[in-house]
Amino acid sequence: xxxxxxxxxxFAANTVLNGIDMQIEKGQSMAIIGGSGxxxxxxxxxxxxxxxxxxxxIFINGEESSKLDKNKFLSNFGMLFQNAALFDSLSxxxxxxxxxxxxPNKIPEKQAKDIAIEKLRRVGLTPDVGDKFPAELSGxxxxxxxxxxxxxxxxxxIFFDEPTTGLDPIMSGVINELIREIVVEMGAxxxxxxHDMSSVRAIADKVIxxxxxxxxxxxxxxxxxKSQNPYLNQFLKGNAEGPIEAVx
Amino acid sequence: MKVFxxxxxxxxxxxxxxxSSVGRIVIFxxxxxxxxxxPPFYGREVLSQLMQIGFYSLPVVGLTALxxxxxxxxxxxxxxxxxxxxxxxxxxxxxxxxRELGPVLGGLMVAGRVSSSIAAxxxxxxxxxxxxxLVTLSTDPMKYLVAPRVLAATIAMPILxxxxxxxxxxxxxxxxxxxxxxxxNNYLQNxxxxxxxxxxxxxxxxxxxxxxIIALMGCYHGYNSGRGAQGVGKATINAVVxxxxxxxxxxxxxxxxxx
Ligand SMILES: Nc1ncnc2c1ncn2[C@@H]1O[C@H](COP(=O)(O)OP(=O)(O)OP(=O)(O)O)[C@@H](O)[C@H]1O
Ligand SMILES: [Mg+2]
Numbered sequence: 399x400x401x402x403x404x405x406x407x408x409f410a411a412n413t414v415l416n417g418i419d420m421q422i423e424k425g426q427s428m429a430i431i432g433g434s435g436x437x438x439x440x441x442x443x444x445x446x447x448x449x450x451x452x453x454x455x456i457f458i459n460g461e462e463s464s465k466l467d468k469n470k471f472l473s474n475f476g477m478l479f480q481n482a483a484l485f486d487s488l489s490x491x492x493x494x495x496x497x498x499x500x501x502p503n504k505i506p507e508k509q510a511k512d513i514a515i516e517k518l519r520r521v522g523l524t525p526d527v528g529d530k531f532p533a534e535l536s537g538x539x540x541x542x543x544x545x546x547x548x549x550x551x552x553x554x555x556i557f558f559d560e561p562t563t564g565l566d567p568i569m570s571g572v573i574n575e576l577i578r579e580i581v582v583e584m585g586a587x588x589x590x591x592x593h594d595m596s597s598v599r600a601i602a603d604k605v606i607x608x609x610x611x612x613x614x615x616x617x618x619x620x621x622x623x624k625s626q627n628p629y630l631n632q633f634l635k636g637n638a639e640g641p642i643e644a645v646x
Numbered sequence: 647m648k649v650f651x652x653x654x655x656x657x658x659x660x661x662x663x664x665x666s667s668v669g670r671i672v673i674f675x676x677x678x679x680x681x682x683x684x685p686p687f688y689g690r691e692v693l694s695q696l697m698q699i700g701f702y703s704l705p706v707v708g709l710t711a712l713x714x715x716x717x718x719x720x721x722x723x724x725x726x727x728x729x730x731x732x733x734x735x736x737x738x739x740x741x742x743x744x745r746e747l748g749p750v751l752g753g754l755m756v757a758g759r760v761s762s763s764i765a766a767x768x769x770x771x772x773x774x775x776x777x778x779x780l781v782t783l784s785t786d787p788m789k790y791l792v793a794p795r796v797l798a799a800t801i802a803m804p805i806l807x808x809x810x811x812x813x814x815x816x817x818x819x820x821x822x823x824x825x826x827x828x829x830x831n832n833y834l835q836n837x838x839x840x841x842x843x844x845x846x847x848x849x850x851x852x853x854x855x856x857x858x859i860i861a862l863m864g865c866y867h868g869y870n871s872g873r874g875a876q877g878v879g880k881a882t883i884n885a886v887v888x889x890x891x892x893x894x895x896x897x898x899x900x901x902x903x904x905x
Binding site: 443446448469472473475476477479481483484485486487496497500501502547 | 686767771774775776778779780781782783784785790
């Protein structure tokens with residue numbers, strides 16, 4: 399379970415998060431939506447401690463993040479970065495198997511490679527991709543390798559930053575299904591940032607929408623369509639007119 | 647008055663900035679050393695960095711030493727001949743190479759090659775979030791990237807400099823016998839006779855310190871790189887410049903210490 403209370407974060411004069419409150423239960427799949435630049439990626443990084451927040455509290459499984467045993471938390475964690483963030487000095491399969499081949503619980507290389515190939519298959523990539531280097535792949539392929547790396551060690555908590563951006567509609571469908579499977583079958587807790595509303599409908603139990611540094615709307619996936627919230631409606635319909643200003 | 651105030655303020659703020667970055671570098675260095683002695687260790691990374699930093703720097707260090715030794719022999723000859731002391735050429739070339747020029751010039755050349763490449767590599771990893779990704783994969787970048795590079799450079803530099811010294815002395819020998827009319831056997835005998843063990847050890851100790859500085863500066867600036875391609879470019883410049891200046895400063899301090 400992850401709880402965020404009154405989280406503030408600014409970069410110099412740019413206030414990005416201005417009092418975020420949210421909560422996600424164990425085994426739940428949450429989608430985070432909101433305009434470009436509203437601080438969705440920053441929110442995830444603050445929860446992880448990759449960015450330091452200015453004020454507010456973050457609890458992970460009831461423990462405050464500053465007192466948390468980071469290694470223990472991270473050992474059951476996986477993240478897909480918005481730009482994939484693959485290690486370009488390592489081949490694709492070594493990227494995917496990175497966690498399996500490092501640290502105290504490492505497994506033999508051969509076995510790790512088999513797992514990596516299997517994870518690559520689950521994100522729709524053939525085994526021969528495993529021996530290539532990240533720079534040789536297309537953007538969408540890199541994204542899927544990043545996804546495979548995030549799920550390689552079957553984590554209990556997973557953050558996906560725009561998993562389907564840059565993918566064709568069919569591949570997006572495959573990835574949505576995969577994320578849903580991970581949550582349902584493995585009981586993982588997932589937070590997914592996405593701009594893709596079909597993705598939201600396919601994977602989320604719960605949705606929050608960020609705007610102006612706050613949670614503008616949050617609720618169950620079933621309430622999404624019925625909501626009268628003008629911000630959410632503008633976002634869902636993709637209207638240029640509405641309470642969210644589109645600077646042109 | 648206004649101009650004077652402005653001047654004082656800008657001097658003050660640059661002094662403060664300097665002090666705080668010295669502090670940050672010291673903390674970074676201690677952190678790196680701490681990670682070197684605490685498991686887990688990444689032996690494979692150390693080996694591959696030894697290759698990158700040590701082996702691939704051999705050509706540049708060797709060529710630098712060769713030409714330096716050759717020029718040194720000519721210079722010392724033209725000085726020595728003024729008070730009929732040409733016979734000191736072999737021993738002074740050797741001592742000058744081993745105590746001073748081998749480590750310093752080798753250090754500067756390797757700083758240009760290695761500090762820059764480490765800073766660019768780590769800086770790119772910072773900018774493309776690969777360092778963040780490492781953290782999410784339960785791997786500490788200080789341990790996985792910084793510590794192996796610092797260790798490898800500290801080991802590699804003395805070896806590189808030892809090779810460089812030898813090549814430098816060879817350069818002096820080639821000029822001495824080929825151009826200055828020294829007898830080959832005499833030259834070699836003279837080189838060996840006046841050399842003391844301390845000449846060699848002090849030079850190699852310097853080299854180890856320079857190696858540490860080279861990797862540390864590359865890692866520090868890369869690790870703390872600013873955003874974008876521009877940030878990486880700046881990190882690379884800062885790494886090379888600060889490593890070079892620190893090598894020269896450390897050289898003076900160490901020379902005083904061994905004096
Ligand atoms: N390291 C940083 N330094 C300064 N500003 C930053 C930094 N990281 C993010 N920002 C700023 O924070 C704001 C939110 O960025 P963020 O990446 O979280 O947006 P986002 O909601 O993920 O957008 P997108 O949907 O386009 O990915 C932006 O205005 C950005 O300029
Ligand atoms: Mg983002």
